[in-house]
Every structure is written in C-alpha cells, then in structure tokens.
Amino acid sequence: SYVLTQPPSVSVAPGETARITCGGDNVGWKSVHWYQQKPGQAPVVVMYYDSDRPSGIPERFSGSNFGNAATLTIGRVAAGDEADYYCQVWDTTSDHWVFGGGTKLTVL
Amino acid sequence: QEQLVQSGAEVKKPGASVKVSCKASGYTFTDYYVHWVRQAPGQGLEWMGWIYPNSGGTTYAQKFQGWVTLTRDTSISTAYMELSRLKSNDTAVYYCARVKMTPDSFDIWGQGTVVTVSP
Numbered sequence: 001s002y003v004l005t006q007p008p009s010v011s012v013a014p015g016e017t018a019r020i021t022c023g024g025d026n027v028g029w030k031s032v033h034w035y036q037q038k039p040g041q042a043p044v045v046v047m048y049y050d051s052d053r054p055s056g057i058p059e060r061f062s063g064s065n066f067g068n069a070a071t072l073t074i075g076r077v078a079a080g081d082e083a084d085y086y087c088q089v090w091d092t093t094s095d096h097w098v099f100g101g102g103t104k105l106t107v108l
Numbered sequence: 109q110e111q112l113v114q115s116g117a118e119v120k121k122p123g124a125s126v127k128v129s130c131k132a133s134g135y136t137f138t139d140y141y142v143h144w145v146r147q148a149p150g151q152g153l154e155w156m157g158w159i160y161p162n163s164g165g166t167t168y169a170q171k172f173q174g175w176v177t178l179t180r181d182t183s184i185s186t187a188y189m190e191l192s193r194l195k196s197n198d199t200a201v202y203y204c205a206r207v208k209m210t211p212d213s214f215d216i217w218g219q220g221t222v223v224t225v226s227p
Binding site: 054 | 145167220
C-alpha cells in the first residue's frame with residue numbers, strides 16, 4: 001500500500017519559516033492535501049491540490065509538490081500556527097485514501 | 109451553514125458493536141461522499157472508508173473490510189458508521205468528513221465522536 005512519510009516534529013521561532021515535508025513514491029504525480037489539527041479539534045484543510053489555499057487560510061501558507069516530496073510552507077510563523085499537520089493523497093492503485101503520520105509544529 | 113454534526117460519546121465493552129451517526133445540514137446530502145476517519149489517542153489519522161449517499165455505494169479500507177458497515181438515511185440526511193467486535197484498541201475519536209468528488213480534499217469535518225472500549 002502507498003505510504004506517506006512526514007517528520008514527527010518541526011520547531012521554528014516566531015516569525016521564521018516552517019517547512020513540513022511529505023515524502024512518497026512519485027508523490028509529485030498525485031494531488032496532495034494538507035490538514036491542520038489543533039488539540040481537541042477536528043482537522044481543517046489548509047491546502048488542497050498541492051498549492052490551492054481555502055478561503056480563510058492566510059497567504060503565509062503555501063504548498064508545492066515535485067518528485068518524491070510535497071512541502072507545506074508556513075511563513076512568518078505565529079504561536080497560533082502550533083498544531084499537528086497531516087498530508088493526504090488518494091492512491092489510485094488501491095482506491096484508498098492515505099494520510100501521512102503527521103508532523104507536530106512547535107513554535108519556540 | 110454547511111456542517112456535519114456527530115452523535116455523542118460512547119462507552120462499550122469488548123465484543124460489542126457501536127453505531128455513530130453524522131447528520132449533514134446546509135447542503136444537499138446526496139451530492140457529497142461521506143468519509144470516516146479515526147484517530148486513536150495520541151496517534152495520527154486513519155481512513156476507514158466512504159459512502160456515497162446518492163446511491164448507497166461504499167468502499168472500505170482493506171483493514172476494516174468485514175467489520176465496519178457504512179449506511180445512510182437520505183430522509184434525514186444522516187450517515188452511519190457501525191463497528192462490530194470491538195476491541196480495546198478501537199478506542200479512538202471517529203470523524204466523518206465530506207468530499208465532493210475524488211480526489212478532492214475533505215472540506216468539512218464533523219466534530220468527532222469519542223468511542224471508548226473498556227471491560
């Protein structure tokens with residue numbers, strides 16, 4: 001089955017840029033979605049189809065997807081961005097949806 | 109507004125079954141897939157399957173085939189997830205989420221239902 005690999009944690013200082021990666025075999029050929037989940041809350045989509053931002057998500061959030069890695073980039077990180085972030089793809093081979101293991105973003 | 113509202117927390121004994129509901133409002137229920145995702149304590153998100161309310165068609169993750177059943181009642185815009193033969197490691201938060209079409213993102217999620225399996 002298809003596997004997405006994320007770093008367990010990423011730490012950045014306020015105002016810096018956070019980059020969260022999502023690795024997978026030729027993931028660049030797939031459409032990647034990203035979700036933010038804060039403690040005790042349901043996930044919220046922050047990026048869809050690699051680099052499209054839903055309404056209400058700040059322009060500081062951007063996404064890319066090439067080769068074997070997709071990246072969610074958060075510029076000018078603030079305390080309110082501290083959360084778990086998950087990438088997701090639909091695997092055409094299995095017709096299954098797959099989530100990455102999640103990355104905990106800590107704002108120092 | 110468009111939303112999914114799930115049923116309340118459940119406590120079950122091992123071997124029992126649980127049925128969680130997910131009521132849609134603010135949009136046409138039959139126009140969107142309803143997916144189910146679970147999250148064990150301190151763990152990541154795990155996709156379980158989907159139902160298409162228009163036809164009742166379903167797809168299940170291989171891991172859950174044979175012990176998860178997804179159904180819907182279009183008259184009350186509600187989808188259901190029933191998990192049978194519960195074990196302690198089924199203790200988790202269960203979410204429903206809607207998708208317009210594959211491979212769109214899960215754009216609206218329910219608030220989650222805590223299911224606790226304990227002797």
